[in-house]
Amino acid sequence: MKNLIFCFLFLSCAHHSSTKNHIMFVVDGMGPAHITGARLFKGGPEARLAIENMPYTGIVRTASTNDFVTDSAASATAFATGVKTYNRSIGLSDPRLETSGEARELNSILSAAKAAGKSVGIVSSTRITHATPAAYFARVPHRNMEEEIANQLLAAKVDLIIAGGASYFKPQSLGGKRKDQLNLFDQFKAAGYQILSTDKEIFESSSPQPILALLNDDHLPYDLERKENLELKDYVDFAIKYLSKNPNGYFLVVEAGRVDHASHLNQVRLALGDMLAMDRAVERALDEKKNTLIVVTADHETGGLALNGYAPHDAVTGERLFKNHKRDLVQEKFNHGFISWGSGPGFHSPIRVDESVLDFQHKATYETPIAYHTAVDVPVMAAGPGAEIFTGFHSIEQIVALSAKILGLDLNNE
Numbered sequence: 260m261k262n263l264i265f266c267f268l269f270l271s272c273a274h275h276s277s278t279k280n281h282i283m284f285v286v287d288g289m290g291p292a293h294i295t296g297a298r299l300f301k302g303g304p305e306a307r308l309a310i311e312n313m314p315y316t317g318i319v320r321t322a323s324t325n326d327f328v329t330d331s332a333a334s335a336t337a338f339a340t341g342v343k344t345y346n347r348s349i350g351l352s353d354p355r356l357e358t359s360g361e362a363r364e365l366n367s368i369l370s371a372a373k374a375a376g377k378s379v380g381i382v383s384s385t386r387i388t389h390a391t392p393a394a395y396f397a398r399v400p401h402r403n404m405e406e407e408i409a410n411q412l413l414a415a416k417v418d419l420i421i422a423g424g425a426s427y428f429k430p431q432s433l434g435g436k437r438k439d440q441l442n443l444f445d446q447f448k449a450a451g452y453q454i455l456s457t458d459k460e461i462f463e464s465s466s467p468q469p470i471l472a473l474l475n476d477d478h479l480p481y482d483l484e485r486k487e488n489l490e491l492k493d494y495v496d497f498a499i500k501y502l503s504k505n506p507n508g509y510f511l512v513v514e515a516g517r518v519d520h521a522s523h524l525n526q527v528r529l530a531l532g533d534m535l536a537m538d539r540a541v542e543r544a545l546d547e548k549k550n551t552l553i554v555v556t557a558d559h560e561t562g563g564l565a566l567n568g569y570a571p572h573d574a575v576t577g578e579r580l581f582k583n584h585k586r587d588l589v590q591e592k593f594n595h596g597f598i599s600w601g602s603g604p605g606f607h608s609p610i611r612v613d614e615s616v617l618d619f620q621h622k623a624t625y626e627t628p629i630a631y632h633t634a635v636d637v638p639v640m641a642a643g644p645g646a647e648i649f650t651g652f653h654s655i656e657q658i659v660a661l662s663a664k665i666l667g668l669d670l671n672n673e
């Protein structure tokens with residue numbers, strides 16, 4: 260009874276007993292215009308995305324401790340650990356904000372879930388050593404230390420990993436990138452992992468042993484450039500079935516990481532293709548919402564994507580969104596029509612492009628070798644028991660605190 264009163268007064272143990280599992284989707288680089296663009300690409304202004312069926316929405320401020328525009332490392336550390344940090348940090352606090360002057364090693368929600376007896380998984384379309392997945396299991400002062408990030412993966416005891424990035428697990432003598440000549444796959448094998456490298460091997464695997472599936476040396480391909488590969492939705496489906504065998508539940512982080520990469524190159528069609536692949540994966544995850552907290556958010560917006568007026572619905576539906584170039588009646592010339600970017604290599608795009616080339620760079624206002632991240636707030640969508648607390652404005656490090664509260668997990672980062 261005393262406990263009940265304590266909970267009632269302080270809401271400190273307001274976790275939902277019906278929330279056993281948590282799936283966190285991180286859409287790297289997704290701002291509000293990416294959502295609108297994905298809707299238009301899917302079927303025009305009247306189409307609807309799966310993420311639009313998520314009942315609770317909020318807005319997230321993304322600034323890091325040292326810059327009003329965050330990078331993916333600082334933001335991933337914030338939403339994996341609940342502590343805001345400096346650009347480039349993976350899993351370490353900002354030493355300038357510590358009384359000791361030393362960076363603290365932070366615990367992620369993945370390690371908290373593991374400690375609570377849940378199964379844990381990571382699915383990413385990038386290298387597993389890339390900033391967003393790394394923040395869930397590694398602690399290094401700079402995101403570029405990918406060999407060291409790979410070294411730290413085994414100790415995290417992740418039950419299921421499906422991503423790219425095999426090159427950081429292989430010695431240079433085997434075509435990998437490791438200068439220390441270690442073969443980390445041997446270490447994972449010795450620890451009981453199944454080492455898988457193709458879609459076929461994943462779907463033929465029925466063993467309960469933990470899975471390390473690195474399907475490409477570098478990132479996985481953009482969704483619109485996939486050949487026979489399965490798509491993100493299939494990996495999420497496999498992960499849910501694999502992880503939900505644990506009666507204590509699971510935590511799964513899914514990164515749609517290449518919306519960011521295409522946006523850095525001002526290639527809007529590839530970015531929106533990956534947005535739709537992410538949306539199909541979310542649709543699959545929403546089947547689990549009865550006892551699973553599902554959160555979709557972004558680490559920052561990339562590129563300053565803008566969708567400019569005016570056009571009838573059918574002119575901006577599907578592929579026409581990219582092909583259709585508006586005639587500027589004042590200047591009597593064709594311009595890039597409906598889509599433009601704030602910065603990036605598209606600054607040099609021709610005034611009128613060949614409409615048969617779909618993956619061209621759309622026009623950017625400022626010339627930069629790759630487009631900048633921007634400071635704009637990003638959306639958060641949530642579904643499942645307890646998800647209503649995601650409504651409103653949040654700072655990026657508060658997102659994981661909300662998830663931990665619903666699941667009754669303690670991150671121990673105070």
Ligand SMILES: [Zn+2]
Nearest residue numbers: 331519523561
């Ligand atoms: Zn980026």
